[in-house]
Amino acid sequence: MIHQLEPNDFVKAADVLSGLAEWNVYVTAVLQQTSPGRIYVDNPEQPSSVFAISIDCAYLAGNPHNDNFNAGVTQVLEATLFAGDRVNPADPELCICVDSPAWEPTLADILSHWRWPPIWGANNHYTFAQPRLNWRDKLPAGYVITQLNTALLAMQGNQLPPTIADSIRIGWQNRENFLQNGFGFVALHNDEIVCTCLANVTVGEKCEIGIETVPTHRRLGLATAVTAATVDYCQQAGFTHIGWHCGQDNPGSIGTAVNVGFVLERPYNFYSFYYDEPRHYAELGRIYFFDAQLYEEAVDMLEIAIETDEAPPAYVYFLAARALAHLEEPVALDYLQEAVAAGFKDWELLQTLPEFAAYRDNPDFPKQVS
Structure with missing residues (x-):
């Protein structure tokens, strides 16, 4: 059997999800209902197996050998995410992370009924340790780094890059929530935003950030400078955990993280589907x-x-x-x-x-x- 918890009961799944929550701030955000999500369990009073969905990823935790629950996860996927009923309607891809390798053969069975085989991937999770550079020393001439605040958003208007607009609309639901609970820094070149580091999610003293640079402005050190400026802000704002996820095949993102002062917390595997065949x-x-x-x-x-x-x-x-x-x-x-x-x-x-x-x-x- 599988049961969907009401938001007020999400806390009942917290113990089973605690391992994933240590390195996925989105899990804590769903549990605390500061970010959209759904939680399914085998037993609504004392869960031993949990399937959770955030706007970023889906997660399996607890006992992987619960056949009835696993069959229920397959049914939930087919009735919701694979049928278009998604937490994040704009996300073209479903990623699933697990809290132990024991879930991987089970996950393969859960997904075996879908029309096409899952994609196996490998990511790294980094956490910030200590500063390694002064971002002002790394900023190339002709660029300015500033916070993405109300005034800058208003000044950009319709010129705001779609990636930023989508991150705010999807990840934070609206601009007001982003300005109140999120943060971001950008590099400007002739008043054009060419590099962005945004908070993807925040909960209490924890956050995760991500970086993006316009292709024509890459290889100038902008990503390193903007990320370092963002981390500087995070420390001043009292964040004690700053997370960074990236693919193991993304040397640019890995290099930026390491140069700024992040250290590898763990490698991890995931399965993914593009909803578009x-x-x-x-x-x-x-x-x-x-x-x-x-x-x-x-x-x-x-x-x-x-x-x-x-x-x-x-x-x-x-x-x-x-x-x-x-x-x-x-x-x-x-x-x-x-x-x-x-x-x-x-x-x-x-x-x-x-x-x-x-x-x-x-x-x-x-x-x-x-």
Whole structure:
């Protein structure tokens, strides 16, 4: 059996979720009802297994060998998140974290009834330890760092970057809640916001932050400077736990965290789904191609992505062409032509990738048209 708790009863799941709450501030935010969420349990009075959902992630905790509860989780997923009834309607992806590795085979069974296989991923969680630099010394010339406050939001108006607007609308529900309970710092270049570090969630003395930099302003040290300025504010505001989550395959984010003074608290695994089937299979294809270098499997996934998408993007055709070229398949040229037709224009990359060396003399190999 599985039961959905009423918000006033969320506290009954706190003990089972305590391990996850140590390194996921969102869990505490859901328990304390300062951020949207849902909680399902096996026993509403004395839970031993818990499935919790925040706007950021879903979590499984407690006893992983409770067959009736696990079957209930499958039913809940199919009736809610997979059917469009989501805590965060704008999130294209469902991520699930577990409180122990013992949940992983159980989770595979829970998800086995879904139409496509889950994506396994690996993240790192960092916590801030002590400052390693003065952010003012790292700020490049021509940039200014300032707090994202009421005045700046008003000044930006419709020019506010969509990523910030979406973070405030989705993560904080509204601007007033963000200004009261959240915080953020930005780097300005000619009055344009080009780098942002925002609080994703806050509860008491705990918070989690995230960084984003406009691509044309990367590799200048902005992320490090803005993150350091944000952490400086956090310490002055009394936060004793500052968390940072990022993928193990994201050296830029890892480098920023370490340079500022974060230390690795733990690595962890997660399962994820994109609710959009073509995007899900495209991501599986990317993982098989880049991470595993299993080109046949990459082709299989990418071809499903193409078949299930009404208008496949150019990068899916192009990645399929690359995988087929590794396999020395002539049909790689057909996919290259489809990529160009879909908008591919990186001619320099096309001329330098070694897997296409044997194809470049073919008259059907795409060539840049002036």
